[in-house]
Amino acid sequence: MEMLHYDFMQRAFCAGGLIALLASALGVYLLLRRQALMADMLSHVSLAGIAGGAYFQVNPTMTGFLVAVCGAVVVEYLRRAYRTYSEISVAIIMVGGLSLSVILMSLNKSINISFSSYLFGSVVAVNRTELIIMLATAVIGALFFYFLRRPLYLISFDEETARTNGIPVPWISLGFSILTGMIVAAAMPIVGVLLVSSLIVLPASLAIRISPSFSAAIFISMGIGLLGVFTGLTASYELSTPPGGTIAFVLLTFLVIGITVKKTIHKLGAKARMTAKQAEMPVTRHRATRAEEWSNP
Amino acid sequence: MRLATLQDVMFGYDDVPCLEDANVEINSGEFIAVTGPNGAAKSTLLKLTLGLLQPWRGKAELSSHNKDGNKLAIGYVPQQIASFNGGFPSNVQEFVLSGRYGAGSWWRRMGRKDLEAVERALLHTDTLNLRNRKIGELSGGQKQRICLARALAMSPDLYVLDEPTTGMDQESRERFYDLMRNEVRAMGKTVVMVTHNLTEVERDLDRVVTLVRKEESGWKCCTTTSCSGHFVPAG
Numbered sequence: 001m002e003m004l005h006y007d008f009m010q011r012a013f014c015a016g017g018l019i020a021l022l023a024s025a026l027g028v029y030l031l032l033r034r035q036a037l038m039a040d041m042l043s044h045v046s047l048a049g050i051a052g053g054a055y056f057q058v059n060p061t062m063t064g065f066l067v068a069v070c071g072a073v074v075v076e077y078l079r080r081a082y083r084t085y086s087e088i089s090v091a092i093i094m095v096g097g098l099s100l101s102v103i104l105m106s107l108n109k110s111i112n113i114s115f116s117s118y119l120f121g122s123v124v125a126v127n128r129t130e131l132i133i134m135l136a137t138a139v140i141g142a143l144f145f146y147f148l149r150r151p152l153y154l155i156s157f158d159e160e161t162a163r164t165n166g167i168p169v170p171w172i173s174l175g176f177s178i179l180t181g182m183i184v185a186a187a188m189p190i191v192g193v194l195l196v197s198s199l200i201v202l203p204a205s206l207a208i209r210i211s212p213s214f215s216a217a218i219f220i221s222m223g224i225g226l227l228g229v230f231t232g233l234t235a236s237y238e239l240s241t242p243p244g245g246t247i248a249f250v251l252l253t254f255l256v257i258g259i260t261v262k263k264t265i266h267k268l269g270a271k272a273r274m275t276a277k278q279a280e281m282p283v284t285r286h287r288a289t290r291a292e293e294w295s296n297p
Numbered sequence: 298m299r300l301a302t303l304q305d306v307m308f309g310y311d312d313v314p315c316l317e318d319a320n321v322e323i324n325s326g327e328f329i330a331v332t333g334p335n336g337a338a339k340s341t342l343l344k345l346t347l348g349l350l351q352p353w354r355g356k357a358e359l360s361s362h363n364k365d366g367n368k369l370a371i372g373y374v375p376q377q378i379a380s381f382n383g384g385f386p387s388n389v390q391e392f393v394l395s396g397r398y399g400a401g402s403w404w405r406r407m408g409r410k411d412l413e414a415v416e417r418a419l420l421h422t423d424t425l426n427l428r429n430r431k432i433g434e435l436s437g438g439q440k441q442r443i444c445l446a447r448a449l450a451m452s453p454d455l456y457v458l459d460e461p462t463t464g465m466d467q468e469s470r471e472r473f474y475d476l477m478r479n480e481v482r483a484m485g486k487t488v489v490m491v492t493h494n495l496t497e498v499e500r501d502l503d504r505v506v507t508l509v510r511k512e513e514s515g516w517k518c519c520t521t522t523s524c525s526g527h528f529v530p531a532g
Contacts, residue, residue, distance in 0.1 A: 032385060150398040157382050157395070160349050164373040164457070165399035207386070212431065214387040 003237045011126045012190065012243070016229040018138040019187045020199065024225030025145055025218050026183050027204030029176065032156040038075065038177075039197040041090045042184040045071035045097030047193045049185075050118055051104035061130055064118075065185040071097065072181030076174050121192035121244030130189050137186040144179055145218075148172060153214060190229075192244035202251035203228060206258040228254055298325040298364040300455055300487055301346045306355035308338075308345055316341055319355070321506055323489055325364045325454070328481045328501055331491045333508030339491045340376055340459050342508065346489070347373060347457060363454040364485075370399065372448030376459040376491075377441050383433045389443050390428040393418055396450035411450075418449035421476055423469065437464035445473065456480065458490040474498050 003009045023039075030036055049067025053060035071093055078089030105115060126134075145152070151172050154162035163169050187196050207221035232247030239246070299322060306319040316338040323329060323346065331339050344350045345357050363369045387395075396418070397411045419425040422442040427435065432443065441464050448456060456477070462470045478501045480486040492498060495505065 028386075032382070147404050150395070150403045153387075153395055154398055157385055157387075157392075158375065160344070160375060161373050163349060164347050164371045165451075166368070167399070208384065211386050212388060212429075213391050214385070215391070217386040
């Protein structure tokens with residue numbers, strides 16, 4: 001626990017904890033709405049904002065945040081235009097964001113070194129401004145998920161049925177997209193652009209597979225996310241590895257272990273049922289033989 | 298009281314019209330079947346009626362209130378194959394309870410009344426024993442029954458059901474038709490249902506909307522006042 005004596009580690013744990021809870025809950029909804037790639041796409045768009053901020057000498061954190069939110073709004077409108085193939089909108093904006101960030105980065109070669117912390121995350125990168133942004137995002141996100149949990153449930157299952165239930169689907173969907181942009185931008189200092197989606201997608205992927213109900217899936221996902229981030233940050237500090245990659249690797253390990261354990265339990269259960277069936281079978285066969293004897297003396 | 302109207306409606310997908318001259322009226326307390334061959338735009342007709350699709354031409358109106366002046370509650374059961382989200386990590390109880398989410402505030406506490414409505418809906422659809430199962434583990438017929446249970450739990454004024462008996466066995470279908478007949482005749486509810494089994498339900502129906510192939514192109518919507526006679530184009 002020596003690491004917690006450092007200010008930057010305290011900030012990293014606070015920020016990581018907040019983001020883990022929020023991103024993992026968001027992940028469940030994103031996966032169920034088949035928008036798993038949205039986090040990846042928004043992080044690339046956000047990188048363009050950071051590069052733009054650095055180029056025009058405006059606070060890169062703020063520009064990255066704003067561009068991610070704008071990207072989320074654009075993707076929501078494109079998703080409605082390409083209703084059947086909504087991943088097209090993700091691909092279009094991702095390409096746009098990445099190409100723009102590469103151009104802006106190449107135009108400003110003097111600041112390229114600091115981009116590595118945005119790409120792979122850094123525990124020391126979490127400054128006071130970013131912590132405040134994360135805190136504000138966490139409060140907004142918590143309120144959004146709590147008060148709109150029922151409409152979000154209906155929308156995630158089927159948007160058309162939700163609309164007939166009187167749910168203002170376009171508005172809630174837009175709000176959800178904006179919140180996704182905010183969470184992605186807020187999570188970037190910890191896990192970095194390239195791995196931000198791991199924090200959103202991996203805990204939710206495991207939770208969806210093992211949870212007995214929808215509300216349980218949200219809480220399980222949050223628990224896995226929190227545990228993954230704390231374990232990853234600790235390992236990152238001890239091994240001097242980038243936090244983004246370490247957290248993503250820990251979460252991936254959790255996913256593999258979780259799925260393996262679930263499959264093993266399932267197999268053992270099936271085997272036990274089979275054994276129980278086989279134990280009953282000789283009696284049945286014996287009875288059948290006796291019956292045959294009676295019918296064919 | 299008129300709940301929904303389609304007047305001279307034309308609609309299509311990707312610039313190709315699939316429904317033309319659709320004229321349908323849905324009145325409170327009616328039991329209406331929508332029928333026609335595969336690809337005749339039956340589901341499209343329901344979606345136009347519900348306002349989920351906007352017509353290219355013509356008028357589609359849906360009342361915002363029921364006959365008592367309260368907000369119109371709609372129990373929509375879409376075609377299962379097209380819409381059922383099998384990977385959704387929800388159990389049956391939770392899923393059927395979500396039918397109550399539209400009733401009243403989104404964040405009010407679910408009370409005894411709501412849980413009783415869920416219990417009743419599960420009982421009517423013979424799915425009480427499935428209440429703790431995950432919805433993705435159910436068979437096609439069971440999925441269909443829990444979708445109906447969700448609509449029932451809502452206690453809507455208007456049921457809009459797209460092939461609700463798909464995957465159901467004979468006994469379940471008969472139970473379902475009895476249930477809908479009771480909803481219309483005893484409870485004064487309105488039912489609009491797409492079906493291919495007209496003979497099983499025709500004795501309970503007030504009207505049949507049949508989609509027939511128009512000679513030139515696309516499909517045309519026709520209505521009859523009785524399903525026992527020939528189908529006569531409206532207007």
